[in-house]
Amino acid sequence: MDIDLSPQELEFRREFRTWLEHNIPENWEPREARGQSHHESWELRRDFERRMGRDGWLGVAWPEEYGGRGATLMEQVIYQEELARSEAPGLAGHVGLQMVGPILMEVGTDEQRARFLPPILRGExxxxxxxxxxxxxxxxxxxxxxxxxxxxxxVISGQKVWGGFAEFADWGAVLVRTDPDVPKHKGISFMVVDMKSPGIDISYIREIHGGSNMNEVFFDGVRVPRDNVISEINDGWNAATRLLTWERGVITLSILVNHEIFWERLREYALANKRGGRRLADIPHIREALAQTYVNIRMMKLANLRWLAHYLKGERPGLETSYMKLYWNSAHKSVSDLALELGGADALELPGSHAAPEGAFPVEWMASRATSILGGTEDIQRNIIAERIYGLPRGS
Amino acid sequence: MNLELSEEQEQLAEGLRELLVGSGDIARVRRFAYDGEDRDGELWEQLVTNGWTTASILEKAGGLGLGFEEAMVIAIESGRGVLHLPLCETLLATRVAGRASNEAGDGLVEKIAEGAGVTLAVGASAGGLNDADDGVQADENGQLTGSLRSVPFGPVAAHCLVEATFPGGQTGLFVVSCEATGVQWRMRQAMDESVPRFDLELRGAASESLFGHTEARDEVERLTDEWRVLLGAQTEGACRRLVEMTADYVKKREQFGRPVGSNQAVKVRVAEMGAAVEKMRAAIYFAALSIEQETEERSLAVAMAKAETGTPGAFVATQAIHTHGAIGYTWEQDVHLFVKRVKSNELLLGAGHEMLGHIADILLDGSP
Structure with a gap:
């Protein structure tokens, strides 16, 4: 066993880190961005993403024949980690880069690839x-x-929810029912929809922290060319579930960088602030909570690295991604709970009311409530583990 | 980057598992450890013959020349089989004796190569095992006097490594023959009978010192850290088997005309047990790696592994009892054998809260 990076991997990290240092917009305030809505920083995000595309830093995982860097899996992890560590703007293009692109490479037609892949890579x-x-x-x-x-x-009619960037999106990757008379998994198709089409109505959902980053999208007789189906008609479920597994497999490895950064801030906060005349970092239960949270984050990382070893050998992400989801939730909840405990009464105020760091704590805490729900709820993951890993019978 | 076992290490695990299952598995543990049969010399002999007890000895000295990762693999399997013999202790003793690289160390390694088992009476200075009333003192001639409580296996092993203080007060580590003059063992009634525990009374017992005044303390700490990881690895092996046993049971056991495992409440328990075990595996891998590669993070990695196998280990164990229903509370069902090992390992050499305190010291004060 070893957990060291190779010289090439270290060089890849250095190169991307340097690029990020020189290219993240100066007026980007990552800590304020939490709880804000995407449209407040949309232009800045756009420019940054186009710059990434221009310099070849989008689609690093894509094979070279499609214009990517053909990065190894380890380099992809490093790439995601560096993006997170630099607190760069989250990529608006991630649906295209990480989901639609790879799917088109696998099951798309030549025409679809030629039309859709290059603009995704350019960040356009x-x-x-x-x-x-x-x-x-x-x-x-x-x-x-x-x-x-x-x-x-x-002709598409219906309603979608929870997706983001709908207002800014050029294209939609939409799952629709094309055959209602077969078992539910077998009547779904995967379609490309021009998001500027007549009949599409977009509204925002306001989240518990006040920001609005998720959409409701209504389709009322939206017309889509016959060729805009990805893969075969009624084969959409296969493509979609493949995407969701991938989403958990590699992305969770980078998400925890956010928690590491946040934990480090909390450590500094505990060392610098007092309560009742005592430094927070000297209060026994706070020391233990800091240690336990650190362990939760570190264990999430180590468990993921262990499975990464399998992917590096060519295995595809599988059922273990359900464990990853549980660990992620546990790490995220514990670090955000800890933040509120450290901030105490000061952490009850939102960022706008004062400039102290604890203003960000309740926003982080509220945002963390989504983790057990999104991308397959914690409960679904536990069912998957019990039924598909340990073979327990399906419920009646 | 590869935080996973190699094929050779997987084969090693399978080899020991086959041997233990072939020897009678849990029924054998019951026979010798719980039903009062004499010492299991036969299984020890098999472990010796097949090279398990000499695994950590260098090849040129007659062993398999395996490192600490392999010792961890062996510990996982010994936990899986709740092995009732001092295999892990012997591997740890081999390693520390090898590091001594002197006559006393070489002599002990030679005896292990010939089939001797060794146990460990250390840990007092690490605040874990044997918080004895007065500890053990060595005189100028290396004769040991004093007492240590609750030494695992005791005279089941042939030799014992004893932590004692030199006349000047410094920590030392000494080799004692378990049946030498001035060495007395008194058996205690341990909760986990598969690891019999003994009080050790020394009255001028002859010994050989493994390290000088300056090195011994670090070596005892290192040995204690290695022991923590092997205890954690045993716990992982025992817990993984408990999850499998529990899953098997709830698939077969029917109530209200269907398997109890079809209830979501039961599934949640099994899933959480599985999640705890997979995290334990990563924790002990990382700790073993930090020891193998002698990284600066050793102390942190070991404390995390002990913490992550401690409280979560007890969680898995107690969930296993509960999920088996009333039968899980009986002597007849095997679950309790694993539970007792796991619970004992949790408490030995620092339970969860103590380890978290240690981790906080490292992270917040910058000192271990």
Whole structure:
């Protein structure tokens, strides 16, 4: 066993880190961005992303034949870690880069690849992911948005929810029901929708911290060319579930960098602040909470690194991603709970009211409540572990 | 980057597992450890013959020349089989004797190569095992006097490493023959009977010192850290098996006309047990690596492994009892054998809160 990076990997890290140092917009305030809405910083994000595309830092995982860097899996992890560590703006193009692109490479037509891949790599076209619906969350395959063929066009009607960047997106990757008369997984297709089409109505959902980054998207007779189906008709479920597994497999490895950064801030905060005349870092239960939170984050990382060893050998992410989700939630919840405990009464105020660091704590705490829900709830993950890893019978 | 076992290490694990299962597995542990049969010389002999007790001895000295990662693999399997013999202790003694690189060390390694088992009476200075009333003192001639409580295996082993203080008050580490004159063992009734525990009374017992005044303290700490990781590894092995046993049970056991494992409440328990075990595995890998590579993070990594196998280990163990229902509370069911090992390992050499305190010292005060 070893957990060291190779010289090439270290060089890759250095190169990207240097690029980020010189290219993250000066007026970008990552700590303020939490709890804000995307549109408040949209232009800045756009410019940054185009600059990344220009210098070849988008789609690093893509094979060279499609214009990517053909980065190794370890380099992809380093790339994601550095993005997180630099607190750069989150990529608006991630749906295109990490989901639509790889899927098109695998099952798209030559025409689809030629049309859609280059603008994703240049950071020019943004994709919206239209999967979840009001009545199809954990039971995604129960989705009801319908697509009916009318001449040479599909006509889509229904409602999607929880996706982001819909207002800014050029294209939507949307799951629709194309055959209601077969078992639910077998009647779903994966379609490309021009998000500027007539019949699309977009609204925002306001989150518990006040910001609005998720959309409701209504489709009312939206017409889509017949060729805009990715993979075969009624094969959309296979493509979609493949994406979701990938999403958990590699992305969680980078997410924890955010928690590491946050924990370090809390450590500094505990060393610098007092309560009741005592330094926070000298109060026994706070010392233990800091230690336990550190262990939770570090263990999430080590568990992920262990599975990464399997992916590096060529195995595909599988059921272990359910464990990753549970660890992520545990780490995120414990670090955000700790923040409120450290901030005490000061952490009850939101950022706008004063400039102290604890103003960000309640926002972080509120945002952390999403972790047990998004990308497959914690409860679904536990079902997966019990039923598919340990073979317990499905419920009645 | 590779935080996973190699194929050779996987084969090593399978080899020991096959031997232990082939020897009678849990039924054998019950027979010898719980039902009062004499010492299990036969299984020890098999472990010797197949090279398990000499695994950490260099090849040129007649062993397998395996490192600490392999010792961890062996510990995982010994936990999986709640092994009732001092295999892990012997591997640890081999390592520390090898580091001594003197006559006393070489002599002990030679005896291990010939099939001797060794146990460990150390840890007092690390605040863990044997918080004895007065400890053990060595005189100028290396004769040891004093007492240590609750030494695992005691005279089941042939030799014992004893932590004692030199006349000047410095820590030392000494080799004692378990049946030498002036060495007395009194058996205690341990909760985990698969690791019999003994009070050690020394009255001018002859010994050989493994290290000088200056090195011994670090070596005792290192040995204690290595022991913590092997205890954690045993816990991981025991817990992994407990999850498997629990999953098997809830698939078969029916109530209200269906398997109890089809209830989501039961599934949540099994899933959480599995999640705890997978995290333990990563924790002991990282700690073993930090020892193998002698990294600066050793103390932190070991404390994390002990913490992560401690409280979560007890969680898995107690969930296993509960999920088996009333049968899990019986002597007849095997669950309690694993639970007792796991709970004992949690408390030995620093339980969760103590380890978290240690981690906080490192992270907040910059000192271990």
């Amino acid at each position: 076209e943004v994709w919206y992911q239209g999967f979840s619906e009001p009545n199809a969350g954990s039971d995604l395959a129960g989705l009801q948005t319908r697509a009916v063929l009318d001449g040479d066009e599909w």
